[in-house]
Amino acid sequence: MSNSDFQTVSVLPVDEYNQKLVSYVHPPNWVNPEPAECYNLVVIGGGTAGLVVAAGAAGLGLGLKVALIEKHLMGGDCLNVGCVPSKSIIRSARVVGEIWEAKRFGINVNREQVQVDFASVMERMRRIRANISPHDSAQRFQDIGVDVFLGSGRFVSGNTIEVGDQKLKFKKAVIATGARAAQPSIQGIEQAGYLTNETVFSLTERPQRLAVIGGGAIGCELAQTFRRFGCEVVLFHRGSHLLNKEDADAAEIIQNVFIHEGINLVLNSKITSVEKTATGKTIYFSRNNNTEESITVDEILVGTGRSPNVEKLNLEAVGVEYDRIHGVKVNDYLQTTNPNIYAAGDICMNWKFTHAADAAARIVIKNTLFSPFGLGRAKLSDLVMPWVTYTDPEIAHVGMYGHEAKEKGINVDTITIPFSSVDRAIADGEEVGFVKIHHQQGSDQILGATIVARHAGEMISEVTTTIVGKVGLNKLSGVIHPYPTQAEGIKKAADSYRRTLLTPTSKKFLGLLTKIS
Ligand SMILES: Cc1cc2nc3c(=O)[nH]c(=O)nc-3n(C[C@H](O)[C@H](O)[C@H](O)COP(=O)(O)OP(=O)(O)OC[C@H]3O[C@@H](n4cnc5c(N)ncnc54)[C@H](O)[C@@H]3O)c2cc1C
Numbered sequence: 001m002s003n004s005d006f007q008t009v010s011v012l013p014v015d016e017y018n019q020k021l022v023s024y025v026h027p028p029n030w031v032n033p034e035p036a037e038c039y040n041l042v043v044i045g046g047g048t049a050g051l052v053v054a055a056g057a058a059g060l061g062l063g064l065k066v067a068l069i070e071k072h073l074m075g076g077d078c079l080n081v082g083c084v085p086s087k088s089i090i091r092s093a094r095v096v097g098e099i100w101e102a103k104r105f106g107i108n109v110n111r112e113q114v115q116v117d118f119a120s121v122m123e124r125m126r127r128i129r130a131n132i133s134p135h136d137s138a139q140r141f142q143d144i145g146v147d148v149f150l151g152s153g154r155f156v157s158g159n160t161i162e163v164g165d166q167k168l169k170f171k172k173a174v175i176a177t178g179a180r181a182a183q184p185s186i187q188g189i190e191q192a193g194y195l196t197n198e199t200v201f202s203l204t205e206r207p208q209r210l211a212v213i214g215g216g217a218i219g220c221e222l223a224q225t226f227r228r229f230g231c232e233v234v235l236f237h238r239g240s241h242l243l244n245k246e247d248a249d250a251a252e253i254i255q256n257v258f259i260h261e262g263i264n265l266v267l268n269s270k271i272t273s274v275e276k277t278a279t280g281k282t283i284y285f286s287r288n289n290n291t292e293e294s295i296t297v298d299e300i301l302v303g304t305g306r307s308p309n310v311e312k313l314n315l316e317a318v319g320v321e322y323d324r325i326h327g328v329k330v331n332d333y334l335q336t337t338n339p340n341i342y343a344a345g346d347i348c349m350n351w352k353f354t355h356a357a358d359a360a361a362r363i364v365i366k367n368t369l370f371s372p373f374g375l376g377r378a379k380l381s382d383l384v385m386p387w388v389t390y391t392d393p394e395i396a397h398v399g400m401y402g403h404e405a406k407e408k409g410i411n412v413d414t415i416t417i418p419f420s421s422v423d424r425a426i427a428d429g430e431e432v433g434f435v436k437i438h439h440q441q442g443s444d445q446i447l448g449a450t451i452v453a454r455h456a457g458e459m460i461s462e463v464t465t466t467i468v469g470k471v472g473l474n475k476l477s478g479v480i481h482p483y484p485t486q487a488e489g490i491k492k493a494a495d496s497y498r499r500t501l502l503t504p505t506s507k508k509f510l511g512l513l514t515k516i517s
């Protein structure tokens with residue numbers, strides 16, 4: 001046994017919850033096992049992708065030899081510095097949002113009366129994260145039958161990976177080393193210092209003035225959250241609307257909410273430099289290429305995209321091609337340019353989501369272990385991928401956008417149902433938002449959909465199911481939706497499609513039927 005590469009880690013602040021977290025996901029007394037003679041599969045990276053591959057392969061009960069190497073915290077970004085902590089604090093922010101709007105519902109609470117106990121909010125998050133962590137723990141994986149090595153994995157040859165001074169021989173290997181916050185190239189920002197998703201969840205005191213750089217998923221979710229916690233928030237975004245990928249009408253709803261809630265939203269921004277001054281961190285910027293402005297804040301949070309963790313893996317030695325922007329190059333089967341080495345998750349995919357990493361991991365299990373001679377391999381391009389940005393309201397999307405369908409030469413029709421026409425949304429006071437469904441002209445098959453609603457994330461799976469199951473709008477229109485629910489918006493879209501099928505002749509025929517009935 002050898003532990004030469006083992007380093008104890010701590011997650012700040014060092015309190016009972018973070019100690020509990022670490023005790024599961026990077027136990028201080030962990031001793032790496034003696035490596036097996038040869039592994040069927042060695043996985044580098046114990047985030048969602050790596051964990052799902054390892055557990056999936058070892059858990060089949062086929063006696064496969066599987067090793068997992070994690071250099072920092074098992075669970076990766078999602079558990080430790082991503083989905084779990086962000087969604088936990090978003091829940092607290094939602095409470096604030098409800099109270100801010102309470103008067104609309106006949107409840108007399110003034111916005112000024114809301115006192116956010118930031119330290120308690122963050123403690124709640126740390127408690128939740130620690131309580132969820134046993135699921136991703138080193139011991140649990142060891143118990144499933146995975147050999148867990150804590151340390152940095154590095155290829156030494158086409159069939160060997162080393163961790164510290166241990167050598168792990170493999171038949172197939174999987175790179176699942178994820179990504180980290182991209183460093184913004186802004187003059188002075190490194191010297192001034194900034195937060196990323198790796199440090200923001202360690203805060204115990206609320207910054208009074210917060211600048212968020214980047215209006216993507218991280219920037220939008222956390223700008224609204226910190227604003228609701230009482231920070232003065234300025235959100236800088238390069239593009240002309242937030243969430244570049246989403247349709248402008250969907251993003252506009254979020255922008256209006258942000259402005260209503262008091263976020264200083266700077267679109268089409270160009271940050272020229274950052275300087276640490278006596279009163280804080282001063283950001284110099286322009287908007288719409290106009291004259292330079294400046295604003296001083298206490299903290300800067302950066303959410304400007306991700307950089308893949310390709311360094312120090314010695315990929316050159318094993319013929320795995322990569323680049324520093326898009327990560328490891330894979331084909332549709334998630335195979336790298338070395339046929340014995342696969343990749344999954346943020347290290348190689350444009351879809352940087354936990355559920356995408358999970359789905360990719362399942363493809364990798366099938367293609368590495370159960371596709372002899374390449375027979376029956378699963379493909380990334382077969383996945384129907386939904387995603388959700390957890391702002392309030394949420395934006396959820398699946399499949400194609402209208403413009404994508406057009407770019408592919410598909411004649412597309414779009415049905416939009418505003419929530420102002422859905423009774424439950426009206427009763428909930430949540431009329432802002434819509435269900436938008438794209439289908440091919442002359443066909444009821446759904447190509448894609450966007451939903452903007454308070455719980456759009458809960459609603460999108462219905463549309464995903466119809467796409468995967470090729471159910472179509474005709475059938476969907478016959479599916480009974482309980483009244484009153486916001487999901488009726490989806491049925492209304494299907495009903496609206498059915499009405500378009502009524503030709504003047506069929507209308508005449510139906511008219512005749514009513515006369516003789
Ligand atoms: C703030 C934030 C919020 C998010 N919210 C959501 C959300 O709500 N929903 C959603 O679907 N997605 C969300 N995501 C995205 C999601 O977290 C990622 O897509 C997901 O974690 C990717 O999993 P992965 O396994 O590919 O990579 P990671 O989770 O990054 O795991 C990679 C692991 O590899 C390890 N590693 C790296 N190099 C080595 C090495 N050489 N040797 C050994 N180990 C190594 C790392 O330490 C890490 O543990 C969020 C991300 C962030 C940052």
Ligand SMILES: NC(=O)c1ccc[n+]([C@@H]2O[C@H](COP(=O)([O-])OP(=O)(O)OC[C@H]3O[C@@H](n4cnc5c(N)ncnc54)[C@H](O)[C@@H]3O)[C@@H](O)[C@H]2O)c1
Nearest residue numbers: 214215216217218219236237238303304305352388389390
């Ligand atoms: N709910 C979710 O599923 C969720 C939540 C958070 C993060 N994530 C994942 O994490 C990944 C990273 O999120 P992210 O928000 O960092 O990246 P992102 O790519 O989603 O958005 C970053 C945005 O910042 C803008 N930007 C870049 N540099 C800038 C600058 N100097 N000034 C102003 N704007 C600038 C970019 O134009 C881009 O739109 C995403 O790919 C996402 O998939 C998912």
